[in-house]
Amino acid sequence: MKLVVQVKLLPTPEQASALDATLRACNTAASEVAATAREIGCYRNYDLRKHTYQNIKTGHRLGAQAAQHVIKKVCDAYKTLTANLLNSRYGKPGSRRRRTVETNPVTFRWDAAQPYDARMLSWQYDTRTVSIWTVGGRVKNLAFTGSPDQLKALATLPVGECDLVHRDGMWFLYASVEVPEPDLIDPAGFLGVDMGIVNIAYDSDGTRYAGAKLNGYRRRQQRLRQRLQAKGTQSAKRLLARRRRKEARHAANTNHVIAKTIVTEAARTGRGIAVEQLTGIRDRVRLRKPQRVTLSSWSFHQLGTFLAYKARRAGVPLAEVDPRYTSQTCNRCGHRDKRNRLNQETFTCRSCGVVAHADHNAALNIAHRGAESWGAVSRPHVA
Template structure:
């Protein structure tokens, strides 16, 4: 499987100046190509080369590989723009925003990422340096640093295409690497995971990863940003810029830890992981205005992505199940009623009287659906998992009230 590894560059002031000039030249050329593409209506990579390759190579001092990567970057950006328009992400047909997106050429920031391949970039792992192409010539001996795992990844496995990134005054290489993944085993049941806002993740074993601290942290950051924006001084703007991605990094770290814990537990017990398929939930849910910020900052997609790639690396089966009515259905008797959940935390079955934490009950339902979906996805020769087998699998997951 392919992973992206972040490696930090440590250039000298002269090297940093050359890297900045390179990004400026490449992105100026990309904006020029985008104008030609919009004017001629040619967006395919190889067709666009006929119109722009020689011009940007001569005008912006680009080598052949850099010019081709610039053209491909423009082609990919228009492909992404077309997909967003088709999905309705840029407004309804006829809206001002959509008309602008459909008629205006794409524009690139001066520090937008620039792809590099093996002809433009080489690694010297023994001395922890790279040799990288710039418009001022080849830079040799540019220092690199990173965590031991990151440096080991780029040193021991084949490195594919890299992106040169300038962010917050620092330089990075985002390297795509191919890492081995363990073969997927046959699961002995499933660990259901209910994702939410009050509880980031609640599994069918009763383990809860509460969101109290993270939600409090987000509220504090929101208040601080509002205070700095009202102040509007130069120092306040400088502090806002420094804190710009602090909350996102903190949230990603929390999701990484939760995903690692869940995948480790599933692998230790020989089970798979079952999660809800929450695609489009923000469009389906209608909330009051004070709750919209909380819903928008809910990073369930990121947690799901972390669970997916960590499970693939560990060989743990992962299935996405239908999330409908998992919080309203009793895990013991199967009775479904929206009155079964009188509040956010409590589940009380009106048929059999079971009382439990609502998220734990939902996680048990997700685990059961994982068993059913896994059986349905197997080959016809194997058939569906029988009802007695499902009950036997679910006996390994103790139901804990409260």
């Protein structure tokens, strides 16, 4: 499986100037290619190369590999745009925002990430430097640093494509590495995980992840955003951008910690992990107005992604199950009734009388469904 390793570059002023000029040239060329692609209606990599390769290579001093990566980057951007349109991420058909996206070409910021391959970038692990292509020529002895785990991964694992990234005045390389994937264990049961608004996650062992403390943090950040948005000055907008990045880092770190804890517990007890399918959760769930902001302010998809790749690295099976009625069904007797869910926190079965935390009950149901689905997949069909 592929993982991404981030290392920080430590360029001199001259090296930083060369990297800056390279990103500007590549992304200016990418915007031109995107405009051409929209004009002629051509979005396939090989076909688009026939129309744009020579122009951007000579007009922007790009090398052959860099020009090809620019064209591929444009094709990938349009592929992502098409997928977002199909998923109604830009509004309903006919809406103003959707019409704008459908008619205008994709544009690239001057500091958008630029892909590099092995012909454009080489690593010197003993001296912790890289040799990297720029529009002004090859820049050698460009120092980099990272955590011990990141440096070890770069030195010991096969390195694939890298991305040159400029963020907050700093330079980074995001390198994809190939990590050996262990065989999946034969699970002795499943650990169910229920994801929600009040509690980000609640497992079938009764462990609650990121409850009141995190929600208090999110409400505080929301109030700060509202005050800054109401102010409307340029300095307020800059502060909003910094806070947005800070909140994203906080959310990613929290999701990493939750996912790592769940996978570690499942691996320790020899179980698999069962999670609910969250596709379309924002369209499916009906909430009161104050809850809508809370639902949209947390990346449940990111948490699911972290769980998936960490489980694969640990050899832990992951099963996605149908989440319907898990909060209304008794995990003991199977009786389903909307009235079983008294409130957000309390579940009381009207058939057998069991009383439980509503999220814990849902997690137990998810664990049962995970075991059933895994057994149906892993057991051979008997006629």
